[in-house]
Amino acid sequence: MSTLVLALIAGAVVGLALGALGGGGSVLTVPALIYLLGFTPAAATTASLIIVTVTSATSLCSHAASGNVRWRTGLLFAAAGIPVALAAAALAARLPGQLLTAAFAAVAGLAAVRMLTSSAHEDGFRPVRPVRPVRAAGAGAGLGAVTGLLGVGGGFLAVPALVGVLGLRMRAAVGTSLLVITVNSLAALTVRTGGSTPLDWAVVAPFTGAAVLGAWDGKRLSAAVTGPVLQRIFAVVLLCVAAFMLADTIR
Numbered sequence: 001m002s003t004l005v006l007a008l009i010a011g012a013v014v015g016l017a018l019g020a021l022g023g024g025g026s027v028l029t030v031p032a033l034i035y036l037l038g039f040t041p042a043a044a045t046t047a048s049l050i051i052v053t054v055t056s057a058t059s060l061c062s063h064a065a066s067g068n069v070r071w072r073t074g075l076l077f078a079a080a081g082i083p084v085a086l087a088a089a090a091l092a093a094r095l096p097g098q099l100l101t102a103a104f105a106a107v108a109g110l111a112a113v114r115m116l117t118s119s120a121h122e123d124g125f126r127p128v129r130p131v132r133p134v135r136a137a138g139a140g141a142g143l144g145a146v147t148g149l150l151g152v153g154g155g156f157l158a159v160p161a162l163v164g165v166l167g168l169r170m171r172a173a174v175g176t177s178l179l180v181i182t183v184n185s186l187a188a189l190t191v192r193t194g195g196s197t198p199l200d201w202a203v204v205a206p207f208t209g210a211a212v213l214g215a216w217d218g219k220r221l222s223a224a225v226t227g228p229v230l231q232r233i234f235a236v237v238l239l240c241v242a243a244f245m246l247a248d249t250i251r
Contacts, residue, residue, distance in 0.1 A: 006036050007203045011210030014051070018178075018211070019218020020230055027108050027209075030151060031241050034101070035248075037143035037203050041097035045151025048194045049201050051208045053185040060178040061214040068175030073166060077158065077176075078183035080137035081144025085184050088148025090192035102249040104150045109242035111157055136243045139165055140180070147184040148191070161230075170231075 015029055029051055034043035063069055064084040094098065139161045148156060158180050162173035221230075 003037060003203060007207040008210045010036055011051070011207040012214040013079060014207075015055055015211035015214025016218040016221065016235060018052070018055055019062075019173075020221045026236060027104075028241065029211075031245055033203075033207075035244075037207075039200070039203075042093075043199060045092065045100065046189075046205050047207075049147075049185045049192065050191045050199075052205060053182060053189060054186065054208050055211040055215050056178045056181040058180055058212045059218070060175070062216065063175030063178055068171050068174070069179055070168060070172050070176045073162065073168065073177070074176040074179035075183075076137060077143065077162075077180045077227035077246070078090045080140030081142075081147065081180070081184045082187045083238045084141045084144035085187045086143045086147035086191055089188040090125075090148075091151045092151070093192070096140035100150065100251055101245055105242045105245035105249065107146060107150060107157075108238055111160070111233045111236065112239035114160055115231050116189075117233075118235055122173070135165055143180060144184050144187070147181075148188040151188070151192075155183060170228075181225055 010029075014029050014032065029048040030041075030044045033039040033047055034041060039047060060069065139158075143158055143161070158177035159170075159173045161170045161174055163170060168176060
């Protein structure tokens with residue numbers, strides 16, 4: 001199978017996950033770029049930020065039009081995460097690729113377990129609590145660190161945090177997480193842009209285009225399938241990816 005076809009297929013899957021779940025796109029992008037398309041871990045994390053920034057910004061517009069974005073909560077998350085994301089991105093440039101891959105696998109695995117063991121709530125089953133700035137800022141800082149260090153948007157952690165910590169309903173958490181992903185990814189990208197790692201734009205461009213189109217289908221999927229079902233499906237996929245990456249780093 002040609003590299004272009006692989007990039008298009010992987011991009012479509014990433015976009016589908018991002019549009020449906022408000023996260024997960026980047027956590028699937030990095031292993032796809034490394035194991036399917038031959039990127040180094042450093043190049044994969046940088047390319048992932050580009051792909052996810054464009055895709056999440058596009059999907060954010062769709063969710064905002066549907067009224068599923070809580071702007072105040074999302075901006076609190078993003079503002080707290082920006083300085084941490086910048087510092088973590090600078091640190092990541094000095095770490096070996098194998099360590100980054102192992103850390104990525106560990107974070108992805110923990111997120112998968114968290115999603116499988118937590119009780120996901122659909123609209124109407126969870127009371128909405130008022131936003132607490134301190135809790136929102138603390139969670140946002142943690143997500144910024146993950147974004148900057150590992151080149152992921154943080155949506156796979158943002159959605160559970162927005163639901164479990166701040167009490168948002170699932171659809172609002174999905175839409176709001178896209179705002180957080182866009183801002184955090186842009187911040188981390190400012191540090192990585194102009195670095196010494198070259199990118200293969202013949203792969204990155206079609207991957208991004210397919211992801212953008214897939215995100216629109218993901219948005220429709222999220223409206224047709226209940227939040228808990230989507231969360232469990234994604235958690236299982238994420239756990240398998242994390243196990244594969246961790247096994248690859250220790251063999």
